[in-house]
Amino acid sequence: MGRWEPNARGRLEQAALALYGERGFEHVTVAEIAERAGLTERTFFRHYADKREVLFGGSNTLQEFLVGAVAEAPEATAPIDVVVAALESVGDFFKERHDHARKRQAIIEANPELQERELIKLETLATALAGALRERGVSESAASLTVQAGMAVFRVAFERWVNDTGQRDLAELIRESFEELRALTAGT
């Protein structure tokens, strides 16, 4: 990450996204991504382990952010509210990335290998969040259920947000999905 490669990660990500969109994930090589970004293959592998990983560059940041938000939530807050508030707060993280997220999602949905990686990233995130809840004194099984419910809300809201024209906030859609979950479990 020397000075001679400003924003190499971002440039590689943009180049990969463009090429995957044009030709399909399967038909793009790392060499082509590096070339499009004006960088070398070696630089690519300094930043990303493989061709798939370049689409998941943000997941560590997202996870750290969410774990931090759970850890710092006010003590008296109910676990589910801690998780939903943390998820809502990622709205800002995605604010300027709607177009990027939409393109990325289309690429992932077209490829089983990428869907697989996406599922694993979500599972890793869920495990980390459950750990953060346990740190707050929540029991293991309650932490698990709370996080799984939160992830359900997040996934549905994220899908709505991606397919939306981009006018609505992700945070707003998360809140809305949570209210829906609340209503649908409220019983009859």
Added chain:
Amino acid sequence: MGRWEPNARGRLEQAALALYGERGFEHVTVAEIAERAGLTERTFFRHYADKREVLFGGSNTLQEFLVGAVAEAPEATAPIDVVVAALESVGDFFKERHDHARKRQAIIEANPELQERELIKLETLATALAGALRERGVSESAASLTVQAGMAVFRVAFERWVNDTGQRDLAELIRESFEELRALTAGT
């Protein structure tokens, strides 16, 4: 599946489970599984696509069963109740399989490749269930959220059941987890 190989699928499954448990998934070959089962490698591949798949032989049956249960639920039932009732009804499916499920889970948890396959199977199941709800006239986004919530309940309950001494019914644990989800989303 000729008469000369009675219950080949089951025998291969048992042999694989035993060998994976003894030596670890990575260190077992298809040839060894076939040998332990008293069958040929060729027979193995007639029943299972690969070494992983032998641990997921029940997932199609489970999925068909659940989709059927959703389709046949009484018309007036709320979507979440349809899904939870369907999930509860798989209790019978697993009744005699606690020991098997416990061993299988330990093998899966020890191997990232298997965890991956498990996640994909669960996702495929979720997609099928959401489709079955849509067939009942539930909107796409409500179907999605309902099924994700149901899967959250199922996963947590299943984990509790597997780690339990086996005295409690899976159906009972599903009902209990659902009541917990209901309580935790009820708000303050």
